[in-house]
Amino acid sequence: MLHLYDDRPIIACSTGLQSNSAIGLIRISGFSDLSIFQDFFKIDLANVKARYSHFTSIIDGDITLDEIVLTFYSAPNSYNGENILELGVHGNQINIQRIISLFINSKLVRAAKEGEFSYRALKNKKLTLSQVEGLDLLLNANSSFMLDQGLQVLSGDLHKQYLSLHDSFLKLKSSVEISIDFSEDVGEEQCAILLKESLLEFSSRVTSLWRRVQSDRSDLANPSVSLVGQTNAGKSTLFNYLLANDRSIVSDQAGTTRDYVSEYLTISGNTYRLVDTAGLRETEDNIEKIGIDRAIEISSNSFFKILVVNPLQTNFEDYKSLQDESFDLLIISHFDQLKDFSGDEFLSKLPSSKVSIAAELSMNTTSFKVLQDGSIGPNLESGSMGAEDLEASGSIGPSSVNGPMGANSSQPGSIGADKSGSIGPLITYIEGLISHKFNDLCSDNPLLIGRHRECINNIYLSLQEFQSLTENVEDIAIISSELNILEAKVSELLGIVSPDDVLNNIFTNFCIGK
Numbered sequence: 001m002l003h004l005y006d007d008r009p010i011i012a013c014s015t016g017l018q019s020n021s022a023i024g025l026i027r028i029s030g031f032s033d034l035s036i037f038q039d040f041f042k043i044d045l046a047n048v049k050a051r052y053s054h055f056t057s058i059i060d061g062d063i064t065l066d067e068i069v070l071t072f073y074s075a076p077n078s079y080n081g082e083n084i085l086e087l088g089v090h091g092n093q094i095n096i097q098r099i100i101s102l103f104i105n106s107k108l109v110r111a112a113k114e115g116e117f118s119y120r121a122l123k124n125k126k127l128t129l130s131q132v133e134g135l136d137l138l139l140n141a142n143s144s145f146m147l148d149q150g151l152q153v154l155s156g157d158l159h160k161q162y163l164s165l166h167d168s169f170l171k172l173k174s175s176v177e178i179s180i181d182f183s184e185d186v187g188e189e190q191c192a193i194l195l196k197e198s199l200l201e202f203s204s205r206v207t208s209l210w211r212r213v214q215s216d217r218s219d220l221a222n223p224s225v226s227l228v229g230q231t232n233a234g235k236s237t238l239f240n241y242l243l244a245n246d247r248s249i250v251s252d253q254a255g256t257t258r259d260y261v262s263e264y265l266t267i268s269g270n271t272y273r274l275v276d277t278a279g280l281r282e283t284e285d286n287i288e289k290i291g292i293d294r295a296i297e298i299s300s301n302s303f304f305k306i307l308v309v310n311p312l313q314t315n316f317e318d319y320k321s322l323q324d325e326s327f328d329l330l331i332i333s334h335f336d337q338l339k340d341f342s343g344d345e346f347l348s349k350l351p352s353s354k355v356s357i358a359a360e361l362s363m364n365t366t367s368f369k370v371l372q373d374g375s376i377g378p379n380l381e382s383g384s385m386g387a388e389d390l391e392a393s394g395s396i397g398p399s400s401v402n403g404p405m406g407a408n409s410s411q412p413g414s415i416g417a418d419k420s421g422s423i424g425p426l427i428t429y430i431e432g433l434i435s436h437k438f439n440d441l442c443s444d445n446p447l448l449i450g451r452h453r454e455c456i457n458n459i460y461l462s463l464q465e466f467q468s469l470t471e472n473v474e475d476i477a478i479i480s481s482e483l484n485i486l487e488a489k490v491s492e493l494l495g496i497v498s499p500d501d502v503l504n505n506i507f508t509n510f511c512i513g514k
């Protein structure tokens with residue numbers, strides 16, 4: 001276990017051990033006096049000023065090993081609160097290894113374990129546990145979104161929110177203690193009021209964090225946009241238009257797409273995985289069934305769900321497996337071929353969707369119609385609509401669209417020039433909906449880390465327990481002991497107490513040298 005390691009001075013390369021680079025940074029941390037390393041440097045270490053860079057040579061006896069830049073950070077004013085010596089050496093891996101071996105062989109230092117520099121920062125209160133977790137996100141991020149998430153957690157804002165939760169817990173605790181110790185002085189009624197007020201404040205903080213946990217947005221780390229629907233609905237057609245690339249096979253043969261096809265799509269700087277799936281239908285073909293099962297699963301796990309429906313070939317039975325699903329967008333395709341379309345009734349038989357659009361999925365269309373928008377309620381003309389309606393109104397399409405943000409507010413996506421084709425406005429509109437949802441969810445930053453979500457859930461459950469006790473139990477001693485359970489859980493969220501396995505999980509995720 002990491003935390004059981006001794007606190008001897010440690011050394012590691014902090015700039016990676018995979019490949020050669022121009023410069024490598026070696027860090028030594030936790031020594032009591034810089035002078036113990038005098039033998040290895042040409043410069044007189046007594047003349048080294050903290051936080052100044054010094055150009056010097058590393059020596060092994062008479063041999064000069066490298067010309068380096070040396071920086072000393074004097075405890076406690078360093079990254080982890082210990083004395084730190086940083087050596088900027090030439091970044092050849094053999095060179096780096098040779099210098100590290102020189103120090104380790106001297107027995108003055110030992111090789112650091114994964115994350116050990118940062119572990120010491122935590123121990124010395126230079127970083128809080130959630131900041132360390134932010135570092136973990138940052139160092140292991142594979143997208144600019146996750147990098148920003150990590151930086152935000154590292155900045156300590158999240159920890160400040162947890163601190164106010166802790167503060168309001170302490171108020172609650174002291175109101176219980178007052179009830180036990182001073183109820184005669186303060187008066188029972190006054191005690192009850194105090195308890196009620198502090199419980200209310202704590203509970204509202206817990207509830208708002210808990211709500212954040214409930215809106216599960218772990219999918220934001222790797223958001224996918226899925227297209228599902230019956231065979232021949234036009235999923236692959238729309239997929240190709242969104243990508244501006246004929247990636248998926250389109251044909252008038254039902255069952256063309258037999259397994260999912262996915263490609264990355266960038267909209268307003270965010271990357272989504274766009275997935276075209278096998279069409280839903282009754283089938284005896286086992287392989288096709290597997291494809292359909294996958295389609296349903298992909299849809300249920302995706303961040304933005306699009307259902308494509310061809311009203312000319314609709315079998316409502318096929319939607320049974322999607323009946324519990326709520327879609328972000330419904331596209332009624334083949335609008336060009338519709339003579340008679342009873343919108344309201346038709347929509348009511350489909351799975352629910354926030355926004356519904358009727359469109360012709362072809363290069364020749366500029367018009368589409370927003371039938372319904374989640375934020376403004378049904379917007380469907382009663383009676384029937386047909387292609388004539390679309391043509392007659394002429395301007396139907398982006399300018400007449402009153403969707404959640406209007407087509408104009410959406411940023412141009414990566415498709416660029418190709419979108420100048422006439423289907424462009426529809427694609428831009430769909431991209432706008434996707435971006436809008438993403439930005440909306442991201443505004444409640446930062447994402448909660450898995451461990452925090454778990455802690456918050458535990459606090460919430462324990463609080464429920466506590467609340468019912470205060471309502472039903474007279475004995476303040478019982479209430480007080482339940483409060484201790486709650487306290488342990490709040491402390492765990494803040495990292496005031498951290499079970500060993502929690503620390504171990506976090507730090508073994510770090511690289512050596514961090």
Ligand SMILES: Nc1nc2c(c(=O)[nH]1)N(C=O)[C@@H](CNc1ccc(C(=O)N[C@@H](CCC(=O)O)C(=O)O)cc1)CN2
Nearest residue numbers: 014025027071073076077078079080081084086126514
């Ligand atoms: N050369 C170098 N670059 C680096 C790091 C490092 O350790 N060394 N970092 C490692 O992750 C990151 C920067 N993080 C750091 C955080 C705190 C301190 C530090 O010296 N803190 C002191 C003084 C603060 C101040 O002067 O405001 C302190 O907290 O007392 C240094 C780097 C990225 N770049």
Ligand SMILES: Nc1nc2c(ncn2[C@@H]2O[C@H](COP(=O)(O)OP(=O)(O)OP(=O)(O)O)[C@@H](O)[C@H]2O)c(=O)[nH]1
Nearest residue numbers: 231232233234235236237251255256257279334361
């Ligand atoms: N007239 C018209 N044809 C369309 C429209 N949308 C798609 N099509 C045509 O309908 C046929 C089926 O389209 P696809 O995109 O392959 O349908 P799919 O949903 O991927 O079908 P599967 O892969 O079989 O599940 C193709 O011939 C398309 O050209 C539309 O809005 N109007």
Ligand SMILES: [Mg+2]
Nearest residue numbers: 235236256257
């Ligand atoms: Mg297809």
